[in-house]
Amino acid sequence: MLDLALRNLWARKTRTILVIVGVIVCVFLINTVDGMLSEMKAERERDVGLQAGRLYLRQPGSGYPPFGSTIPEVVIKEALSLPELDPAQSTPLLLLIIVPSQNPMDLAEVAGVGLIPGRERLYLGDTPAEVGASTLYNAPDNAFILGADAARHYAVSVGQKLDINGEVGEVVGILAKSKIDVVDKVVLMSLSFAQRAFGREGTVSAALLAPKESGRREALISDFTSRFPKLELATEDTIGQELSKTMQMPNQFMGMISWTVFAAAILMVANVMLGAVRERTKEIGTLAALGMRPRTIMLTILYEALISTSTGGILGIVLSIPAAHLADWTWILSYKEIAKVGALVLLAGCIAGLYPAYRAARVNPVEALRYE
Secondary structure: OHHHHHHHHHHOHHHHHHHHHHHHHHHHHHHHHHHHHHHHHHHHHHHHOOOOOOOOOOOOOOOOOOOOOOEEEHHHHHHHHHOOOOOHHOEEEEEEEEEOOOOOOOOOEEEEEEEEOOOOHHHHHOOOEEEOOOOOOOOOOOOOEEHHHHHHOOOOOOOEEEOOOOOEOOOOOEEEOOOOOHHOOEEEEEEEHHHOOOOOOOOEEEEEOEEHHHHHHHHHHHHHHHHOOEEEOOOOHHHHHHHHHHOOHHHHHHHHHHHHHHHHHHHHHHHHHHHHHOHHHHHHHHHHHHHOOHHHHHHHHHHHHHHHHHHHHHHHHHHHHHHHHHHOHHHHOOOOHHHHHHHHHHHHHHHHHHHHHHHHHHOOOOHHHHOO
């Protein structure tokens, strides 16, 4: 049966090649869309991980990052003076959209963050500097530290000048790529410089807070709620839930694309196989008249569909590797995604081949011999 299926495919090389090319395109599309969605989810998880153990004081409903939150600085200073907090692990933040994003899923292409010099680790986590300094402590007031994506956007290096909203400063450090959006897109600056450059004197957006005793976190949240009823104290769980909600639309949209491509692959292969069955009606009838069982005929057609889709699937996955490196999309090459796409290709081949195989098995030998 397998030999017969291979001979049939080889005898119609042009059609077979077109099917394989079509499957390659479908595989690349599914792999890219699913890989992109997985990377977006991973980015959100890394964002949440950055906030582990911390509390985020902000205006209610301002989201994450709370670019739209505005809080009087005196209120934040009052909050930071509470004895339950560790002042060395807490800082006010001024969050700014410097370059708006063209992607509807992101607010900023480049984001500014003003904080107290020396407290950068509270925002950056363990992200090291690729070049230069990773702290603004003892640096001039107009010094900047840029995330990897922000540095690429401005095409600057350490020691060069950079104009931020009409205020010129010097780049003193560029961070290593972290794959965390709020870090990679950041222009880190002193709080006083950010307030002056953007006309936000006397206000901040939020504050990162850390309790002195981790066991008193829930008590601290309750205390803050009663002391500052107009503000919200978010935890990493709260932020995680908010980021999960932002993934609902991409999940639906990209899922629809993946399933549409999957359905298109099935219809394409099924249509080609039905055409092949119609063309070979007389041949199939002859084989049936010579004693070939319907089950054997059915399996032969199924093998043809599976061989075509499997070949296209393997080539599609193989070709995805250099394409992903050329486009800097290596995140689509995870083993999980490749295994998922491979399974979908096999499923598509089985589904696409079932009806044509059924039609072939039902061919009447007498009528087929008269077929032209």
